[in-house]
Amino acid sequence: MFRSLVNRFKKSDMNLTEKNIEDIKAEWNTKGSRYVSDINKMVEFGETNGWENWKGKEPEDKRDHLAEAVFQLLKDANKNNTVDAFRNDFPPAHAPMVQFMKAKAQSIQQLQFIDGQKIVFLVGTAYQKRQAYLLKDDEIIELDGSIDAIGKSKQNNVFAIASNNTIVTTQGWEGEIIATFHLHDAKNLAIVELVPFNDGQKVLLTTAMGIFIIANDSEKMIHPLPDPEDEEWEPYMDMENATISNDNKHIVVGDQCSDHRVLDANGIQIGEVGPQSSYPDFCLFSKDDNQLITNSCHFYNGVTIGVPSTELENLNIPAYEESEQYTVIDEEMRVYCGIATSKYYILGDAFGYIRAIDTQGNSLWRHYLGSSLSGIAISDDEKTLWVGSSSGMLHKLQLDKGLRDDHTIATGKHYEDFRLVIWKDEPILKW
Structure with missing residues (x-):
């Protein structure tokens, strides 16, 4: 899968290499799972103890800078019929994609x-x-x-x-x-x-x-x-x-x-x-x-x-x-x-x-x-x-x-x- 992705992006302005993609995947998954875990803990607290008692900060999804590359990889996966593999490597997220949704x-x-x-x-x-x-x-x-x-x-x-x-x-x-x-x-x-x-x-x-x-x-x-x-x-x-x-x-x-x-x-x-x-x-x-x-x-x-x-x-x-x-x-x-x-x-x-x-x-x-x-x-x-x-x-x-x-x-x-x-x-x- 990564070989086809690399070939595509060598021809683009992003110049992604296989290492770049692996790094993006690792950061996407590490930050994503941490963010979701923190959100789920906050929701559990709010539903159990009342939202008025939540004193912590709301967790932030800090993957905005990855969104453009991930979106391009998603397009490529759809063209190459590798969506299932892409989905396993990059579980979907809402917040990083908001920057595209505005337009x-x-x-x-x-x-x-x-x-x-x-x-x-x-x-x-x-x-x-x-x-x-x-x-x-x-x-x-x-x-x-x-x-x-x-x-x-x-x-x-x-x-x-x-x-x-x-x-x-x-x-x-x-x-x-x-x-x-x-x-x-x-x-x-x-x-x-x-x-x-x-x-x-x-x-x-x-x-x-x-x-x-x-x-x-x-x-x-x-x-x-x-x-x-x-x-x-x-x-x-x-x-x-x-x-x-x-x-x-x-x-x-x-x-x-x-x-x-x-x-x-x-x-x-x-x-x-x-x-x-x-x-x-x-x-x-x-x-x-x-x-x-x-x-x-x-x-x-x-x-x-x-x-x-x-x-x-x-x-x-x-x-x-x-x-x-x-x-x-x-x-x-x-x-x-x-x-x-x-x-x-x-x-x-x-x-x-x-x-x-x-x-x-x-x-x-x-x-x-x-x-x-x-x-x-x-x-x-x-x-x-x-x-x-x-x-x-x-x-x-x-x-x-x-x-x-x-x-x-x-x-x-x-x-x-x-x-x-x-x-x-x-x-x-x-x-």
């Missing part, structure tokens, strides 16, 4: 599980020209460039694809067409999220200019509520977010300037959940629909609470007040993405952690990936997890398989198969 990063969003080891996802935010991809095992396939959004139902394996102001629902990925919706009121709006109903006959469409229920004969904006006293009112929102229960009986919507509103399947409000931090920005039902969780944030931190679904009718939880009506799920995370498994929630936060937390608020494990996390999907058997981030990384993890190396910041035992580096003006790289 090259892209958000990985709308991850949807298909079957086996296959998912679909989008690169880019709602306000950018997006590109959709299909990932099968470690093979990545570019999809039609006109795709604006991809969603999947909570049950029954219904997919929805938005393209050219048209949404098509299908039974399964690339399956039989169920319904076609031509957008009118929601035409040309940047789609934040798309969730088809379980029968494929309606779609929940989230945009910054309104959250809609799209049906064959109507486009009903269910959030925000118009202000009758403001003649210049517009439905523009920040932190717009919505979810639907797995049985499709309830819809929850919210934004920076609104409580989380609980609606019935037709979009009629039946309850309200006030934020316990500053700004409502995420909501999700448990896998069995017995609990609704809502997150509100303040800068990079936040509070997540859970309420029983049996109490949603006429629910009214005041903002910023302790109450027996809810369970505190978490008091650390600003949640950007999440899924519900049969045992717990897996939530992705603004600091680059995914965390497993159960319905009682017990923190089960955390695993660091880096940057703000922007999308997540899990296999039906709940063994494989894919996580996307705003850094342009897409991670594939095997849950509870055991750590792959001593460079993993985590309290759980999850094995990273690989991460894809999907950056602007660069080839897609496997690490």
Whole structure:
């Protein structure tokens, strides 16, 4: 492996020799394992004794000066099909690569599980020209460039694809067409999220200019509520977010300037959940629909609470007040993405952690990936997890398989198969 790397870099400005590469490898691994060990000890202390009692300095990853060489070696490994050997020699790290992310990063969003080891996802935010991809095992396939959004139902394996102001629902990925919706009121709006109903006959469409229920004969904006006293009112929102229960009986919507509103399947409000931090920005039902969780944030931190679904009718939880009506799920995370498994929630936060937390608020494990996390999907058997981030990384993890190396910041035992580096003006790289 090193012989091919040396030959490549003899022709470059870096002039790396085999000794240089061995020295870089040694420093990368020595400093990396020491840094991760120190971070894991800090996390263990904070979770055991309370973060307010941590008096030490936060460890620093001091490998920035190696990043350019390691990135070039990664490119070469991908060209020469020696990624597995490279991964063993240079376990991935986030912090040293931040210097590249400032100019090259892209958000990985709308991850949807298909079957086996296959998912679909989008690169880019709602306000950018997006590109959709299909990932099968470690093979990545570019999809039609006109795709604006991809969603999947909570049950029954219904997919929805938005393209050219048209949404098509299908039974399964690339399956039989169920319904076609031509957008009118929601035409040309940047789609934040798309969730088809379980029968494929309606779609929940989230945009910054309104959250809609799209049906064959109507486009009903269910959030925000118009202000009758403001003649210049517009439905523009920040932190717009919505979810639907797995049985499709309830819809929850919210934004920076609104409580989380609980609606019935037709979009009629039946309850309200006030934020316990500053700004409502995420909501999700448990896998069995017995609990609704809502997150509100303040800068990079936040509070997540859970309420029983049996109490949603006429629910009214005041903002910023302790109450027996809810369970505190978490008091650390600003949640950007999440899924519900049969045992717990897996939530992705603004600091680059995914965390497993159960319905009682017990923190089960955390695993660091880096940057703000922007999308997540899990296999039906709940063994494989894919996580996307705003850094342009897409991670594939095997849950509870055991750590792959001593460079993993985590309290759980999850094995990273690989991460894809999907950056602007660069080839897609496997690490």
